[in-house]
């Protein structure tokens with residue numbers, strides 16, 4: 001196995017030190033921050049950004065305007081452990097606190113002001129079942145209390161530039177509905193890196209680059225990074241084709257109620273289901289059917305009780 005890139009090895013050797021690298025061009029332009037390994041076992045972004053650091057250090061890639069920050073390992077403890085979380089999920093309750101309670105709170109105290117100092121965030125993730133890469137965007141423009149937003153057009157343009165042809169919109173609203181289904185009041189737990197970025201006046205896209213550990217996911221992450229650079233005019237790189245098709249809209253989430261709840265087959269994200277088609281079965285024998293023609297998203301056969309079993313989206317149109 002090839003030696004780990006020096007910067008990634010540093011993150012493992014010193015999980016209590018975050019490192020990032022910023023290039024600032026004297027020609028004004030947009031500012032972009034790119035993060036890998038927010039979830040420690042999702043390593044494609046870390047590897048892609050380590051390559052990008054080499055490209056920038058050695059001049060193969062040159063910033064032409066604006067500002068670019070790369071955070072190859074956003075959660076060093078989880079990365080060191082090769083686990084999703086260090087002490088908790090860094091992509092939940094991403095809100096800086098004066099009194100940090102755990103490792104991720106301490107990470108957020110450092111990362112939150114960094115994110116807030118940029119226009120756009122590209123967050124590089126991977127997923128735990130086979131499937132096609134996809135991008136996630138937030139709400140449409142709105143002036144509501146929960147997630148007001150005015151930069152949906154810029155955010156969607158970023159998602160369309162990343163070289164994937166699957167885009168999902170509207171996560172927080174559906175996550176909040178899941179919280180209410182658990183009898184909880186939606187709170188800051190639903191605020192991840194992207195939601196925090198929007199709360200600070202920026203915009204953000206998460207790209208899920210493929211299955212954890214799939215070497216192809218690194219290439220997907222690199223292509224997405226180059227697509228973002230080209231779109232924002234930060235560097236002269238070849239960009240993937242822009243995706244012009246419709247985005248799917250998240251609509252429902254179904255929670256696991258018992259360890260005996262099962263998915264009726266090995267769903268992949270974006271598998272189409274028709275109204276009435278069985279998707280899962282409760283421990284009680286009750287069959288959960290698609291309430292409308294839609295798409296299965298984020299099937300999680302090993303989720304814990306109270307966590308998401310799968311999501312449903314409406315195909316875009």
Ligand SMILES: [Zn+2]
Nearest residue numbers: 039042125126
């Ligand atoms: Zn992730």
